[in-house]
Amino acid sequence: MLREIKLQGDVNIAALSPLLRGMLLSVAYAEGEGGIGSTATGAMNRKFVHWAAVHFLWPGFTAEDLYSMNKVLNESDMPPLWVVRDMARHVKLLRRKEDVLLLTRRGREFLVNPNAFFDLVATDYLYPYVHDTERQEDVRARLRWWRMFLNLLNIKARKGCTAMEVVKILYPDFAPLSDTEMTLEADVATREGHRRPPRPTATAKSPSLRVFPRGAR
Numbered sequence: 001m002l003r004e005i006k007l008q009g010d011v012n013i014a015a016l017s018p019l020l021r022g023m024l025l026s027v028a029y030a031e032g033e034g035g036i037g038s039t040a041t042g043a044m045n046r047k048f049v050h051w052a053a054v055h056f057l058w059p060g061f062t063a064e065d066l067y068s069m070n071k072v073l074n075e076s077d078m079p080p081l082w083v084v085r086d087m088a089r090h091v092k093l094l095r096r097k098e099d100v101l102l103l104t105r106r107g108r109e110f111l112v113n114p115n116a117f118f119d120l121v122a123t124d125y126l127y128p129y130v131h132d133t134e135r136q137e138d139v140r141a142r143l144r145w146w147r148m149f150l151n152l153l154n155i156k157a158r159k160g161c162t163a164m165e166v167v168k169i170l171y172p173d174f175a176p177l178s179d180t181e182m183t184l185e186a187d188v189a190t191r192e193g194h195r196r197p198p199r200p201t202a203t204a205k206s207p208s209l210r211v212f213p214r215g216a217r
Helices: 018-032 047-057 063-067 080-090 104-114 114-126 136-159 163-170 177-192
Strands: 003-007 094-097 100-103 209-213
Touching: 003 114, 003 163, 018 047, 018 080, 018 094, 018 100, 018 104, 047 063, 047 080, 080 094, 080 100, 080 114, 094 114, 136 163
Parallel strands: none
Antiparallel strands: 003 209, 094 100
């Protein structure tokens, strides 16, 4: 049985989670600008991509990082936007109408109280969400491991752990590598075109994130 993910306490999720911050900023932009323009293929338009590069502050994908490689930015040049757009639509914060992503009623509720949506977003992203290059079979295989992973993360989070320690839990093959080697490996993979949307970024200390078996509360 998969475990529910519950946020405990008053935590600034926008400061700690690049994914939630990106979703929050995107929904706020859609409210202020009357929507987010999209291309014929459904990608976010260049105007928004530029704005996101400046404001998201996504580690490894800041405006400085992105413009060092491209003079003009499309959505494909900023991989985090793929998952931000997908998740915002998946949990019905934005809806597409013709060539615009529009704010929904649920999106307005999200702006008022984003913490209330953390449980939903985290659970959906970790469990059923199909990441780029994945197949449904990959998702089903991944689900079998999450119970064990969440148990390990829950134990580590009680005392606090670094982001790299979390990575080593989720990817045991990386355990022999130093933090510097893992950072370099991830950076090279990204810049060589391995365009998989980034996984959630862990916080240095996360005692406020707890996982529970369904019905155990």
